Amino acid sequence: MRNRSVAFVALFLALAGVAGLGAAEPVTVALSDFAVNSANPGYAYLGKGFAEIVAFELKKSKDLRLVDRERRNELLSEMEFALTGLTDPSAQLEIGKLLSVRYLVGGSITDMGGPLLVSLSMVDVESGEVVWRDQVTESGGKYAYIGAYFGKSLLRHFKVQVAKSTEASLAKAKEADAASVVALSAGIAALDKGDKAKAKKELALAKKIDPANAVAGFFLSRLASASAKFKVVPERYVSYYNPAYLGGMEKDRVFFNYSKGWQAYGTEDTNNDQLIATDDAGVFGAGEKRDGQSIGYAYPITPNLGLSLEAVLAKWGDSVVEKTVFDVYAQAGNQYVDYFGCIASLGLALNPRFSLGLGVLAERKHRQYYEVAWADSTYRYDDGWAFGGIAAAVARNRAGTLVWDFVAGYSNEKLDFYDRSLATPAFVAYGAPLYLEQTLTLALNGQTTFFALKQSNDAYFDRSLYYCRLMPCAEQWFLDRFSLRLGAEGSVVARDGATEFGGGATAGATVKIWKLELDANYTFRQRPSRSLEDVIIPESLLFITISASGLLKN
Numbered sequence: 334m335r336n337r338s339v340a341f342v343a344l345f346l347a348l349a350g351v352a353g354l355g356a357a358e359p360v361t362v363a364l365s366d367f368a369v370n371s372a373n374p375g376y377a378y379l380g381k382g383f384a385e386i387v388a389f390e391l392k393k394s395k396d397l398r399l400v401d402r403e404r405r406n407e408l409l410s411e412m413e414f415a416l417t418g419l420t421d422p423s424a425q426l427e428i429g430k431l432l433s434v435r436y437l438v439g440g441s442i443t444d445m446g447g448p449l450l451v452s453l454s455m456v457d458v459e460s461g462e463v464v465w466r467d468q469v470t471e472s473g474g475k476y477a478y479i480g481a482y483f484g485k486s487l488l489r490h491f492k493v494q495v496a497k498s499t500e501a502s503l504a505k506a507k508e509a510d511a512a513s514v515v516a517l518s519a520g521i522a523a524l525d526k527g528d529k530a531k532a533k534k535e536l537a538l539a540k541k542i543d544p545a546n547a548v549a550g551f552f553l554s555r556l557a558s559a560s561a562k563f564k565v566v567p568e569r570y571v572s573y574y575n576p577a578y579l580g581g582m583e584k585d586r587v588f589f590n591y592s593k594g595w596q597a598y599g600t601e602d603t604n605n606d607q608l609i610a611t612d613d614a615g616v617f618g619a620g621e622k623r624d625g626q627s628i629g630y631a632y633p634i635t636p637n638l639g640l641s642l643e644a645v646l647a648k649w650g651d652s653v654v655e656k657t658v659f660d661v662y663a664q665a666g667n668q669y670v671d672y673f674g675c676i677a678s679l680g681l682a683l684n685p686r687f688s689l690g691l692g693v694l695a696e697r698k699h700r701q702y703y704e705v706a707w708a709d710s711t712y713r714y715d716d717g718w719a720f721g722g723i724a725a726a727v728a729r730n731r732a733g734t735l736v737w738d739f740v741a742g743y744s745n746e747k748l749d750f751y752d753r754s755l756a757t758p759a760f761v762a763y764g765a766p767l768y769l770e771q772t773l774t775l776a777l778n779g780q781t782t783f784f785a786l787k788q789s790n791d792a793y794f795d796r797s798l799y800y801c802r803l804m805p806c807a808e809q810w811f812l813d814r815f816s817l818r819l820g821a822e823g824s825v826v827a828r829d830g831a832t833e834f835g836g837g838a839t840a841g842a843t844v845k846i847w848k849l850e851l852d853a854n855y856t857f858r859q860r861p862s863r864s865l866e867d868v869i870i871p872e873s874l875l876f877i878t879i880s881a882s883g884l885l886k887n
Contacts, residue, residue: 359398360491361434363405364388367451371444375515379442379473381525382518382548383451386476387438389548390484392685393496397488400432404636406525429458436464438487448472453483455490465490473511477502477545513543520552554733554780568768568791569625569647569696570721571742572676573878576690577725578738579631579639579680586631588880594623597857597873602654602662609654609662610862610870617753618662619865620652621872629676633886637682645696647672651864653751655705666751666760668702668864678723686730692723694744702749706757719746719765734780739771751864766791766800783808785820799827800861806839816843826861826869833869835859852878 364387367380391399429437440453454466467486471479481502485495520535532552539549573590599608600618609618629643649670654662674696682688700715721744729736749760769790776783784807791800806820822837841854854876862868 359396360436360493361398361400362391362436362438362455362487363400363429363432363434364391365437365439367439367453368441369444370441373444376442376444378518378522379449379515380518381521382514383442383476383479385517385521385552386480386514386548387453387483387487389551390480390496390499390502391487393484393499394488394493395684396491396493400434401636402521405432429456435459445470449479451479451483455487472508473514474508475506476511476514476517477509477547478506480548507545509543509545513539513546513549516542517546517549517552520549524552551733554776568742568744568765569645569672570674570676570694570719570744570746570765571723571740571768571770572629572641572643572678572692573627574631574641574678575725575727575738575740576641576678576680576692576723577688577727577740579633579641579678579690580637580682580688580727581685582631582633582639582680583886584883585633585886586880586882587884588629588631588878590625590627590876590878592623592625592874592876594621594872594874596620596622597871599871604661605652605654605664607652609652610868612865612867616656617665617865617868618654618656619751619862619868619870620654621863621870622650624648639680641676641678641680641692643676643678645672645674645676647674649863653864664703664705665758666702666704666864668700668749668760671699673697676723680725686728688727690723690725690727690740692725692742694721694723694742695719696721696744696746698746700749702760704759706759717747719744721745721765734776736774736776737771738774740769742768748863750862750866753865764793764795766793766798781810781813783810783818796866797829798861798866799825801825801827802837802858804839814845818842822856822858824859826859828861828866835869848881848883850878850880850882852876852880 364384366384369376369380385402388399391397435458436455437458438453438455440451443450448470449472450468450470452468454463456462457464465487467483469479469482481499484499485503488495516535516539520532520539523531523535536549536553539546540553596608596610599610602609602618602620607620609620611618625645625647627643627645629641631639631641633639652667653665655665657663674694676692676694678690678692680688680690696719698717698719701712702715703710703712721742723740723742725738725740727736727738744765746765747762748765749762752758752761769792770787772785772787774783774785785805787804787806789802793799802822802824804820804822806818808816808818810816818841820839822839824835824837826833826835837856837858839854839856841852844851856874857872858874859869859871862870
């Protein structure tokens with residue numbers, strides 16, 4: 334099993350490395366906010382809006398690396414530079430070096446008493462030469478056309494492919510209400526000043542005036558602090574948070590998780606004061622419980638790289654009983670397991686749309702167990718170390734409204750089930766499953782409504798057992814402070830050539846207060862027993878998370 338785990342992680346690293354080979358170094362570009370020449374006070378921030386409209390088109394090309402607006406402003410504010418209508422050649426060179434770019438694009442917008450004259454140029458910061466310039470005169474309502482026009486002109490200069498959507502905007506030459514680009518510009522200006530409330534208001538207005546305003550939608554999606562909170566409790570050697578999300582995180586985060594699992598219903602075992610799930614004959618039964626806690630801290634090392642450290646505690650209790658001639662259940666064997674582990678994870682955002690994550694785990698297991706066949710009733714002990722790894726990925730569309738995430742986890746830990754097929758029934762060791770989980774999430778209504786489809790798998794290598802779950806869920810946020818979610822679950826257990834189907838449900842809520850966030854999730858599921866091969870456990874799971882963000886890095 335250890336060789337398989339190592340091979341799995343090695344393959345993941347190799348694929349990640351091969352993906353980066355042969356990729357041409359992208360052209361590095363930064364845009365300034367355009368200067369505005371107009372007596373109309375409503376046009377005061379128009380240069381910010383049009384700069385982002387052009388940037389939106391340039392971002393569609395994988396052959397260009399555009400400096401993000403927030404990153405650009407952060408760097409320049411530290412050096413007390415302003416990048417608006419920049420014309421001083423020496424300052425251009427200095428700022429280009431600060432931003433680590435080869436080219437700077439700037440320009441101006443002149444109000445012609447109706448139409449707008451937009452003139453742009455690009456400077457090679459290494460030579461100081463103007464290497465490209467273009468201009469167009471159009472009405473402000475054709476802002477999408479103007480952005481596509483300059484986007485295509487610049488991409489053609491670099492001899493790279495122009496996106497089909499950019500060509501479509503040029504072909505349509507749609508005339509919208511100019512008030513939309515005015516509101517967009519005001520929203521970006523408010524965002525630059527740190528006034529997120531006003532930014533949301535202006536951007537929402539821009540979107541309302543012109544629902545096709547993709548740039549306003551893009552900024553609204555970035556401002557939306559709500560996110561899907563539909564989670565399930567994974568195997569304990571898998572972090573509750575997909576490590577790929579660490580890439581690109583903006584704030585540090587401390588979190589505490591608590592989980593509890595218990596049998597939802599079953600046969601009452603009055604002799605041992607527990608509920609049990611039994612085999613088809615009703616002869617053998619199992620009662621199983623679990624508790625878990627974890628505490629961790631995640632920190633954005635760079636804008637694209639994040640680190641998380643997590644300590645995990647877990648307790649499992651499994652009771653195996655057998656019906657006696659007196660029609661009561663007596664203990665056949667039981668086991669109690671305590672786990673302590675640490676997980677270290679890294680996430681890297683390769684670009685705004687794709688991130689990778691890796692994690693490593695070390696855990697210490699302390700197990701005490703009893704079998705009825707022993708001559709005495711003294712518990713025996715089984716202690717040991719186990720190690721594992723996590724591989725993860727996140728992919729999203731350009732607007733961030735459709736997200737797919739994937740996580741795989743494996744540990745060389747040994748579990749134990751009660752083997753009744755032996756001449757003298759006893760606990761027998763088997764390997765922990767390979768855990769695979771993927772989720773597809775669709776965000777609507779400015780990322781306040783979410784629809785998710787989650788699929789998880791437990792694949793066992795040394796047992797004829799496979800456990801699969803499919804979970805659709807819907808979630809709605811209210812006032813960016815409170816959310817409710819509800820979902821269903823279908824499950825498949827395949828073993829020894831037979832297939833069993835099960836059902837379940839999930840529900841949860843999230844509350845946000847200041848920097849604190851409280852998540853509560855309840856799940857009912859039907860899963861394979863850990864202790865008996867042909868028994869299904871109807872299990873209730875409660876999972877609570879308390880977290881705080883922006884404590885050291887805001």
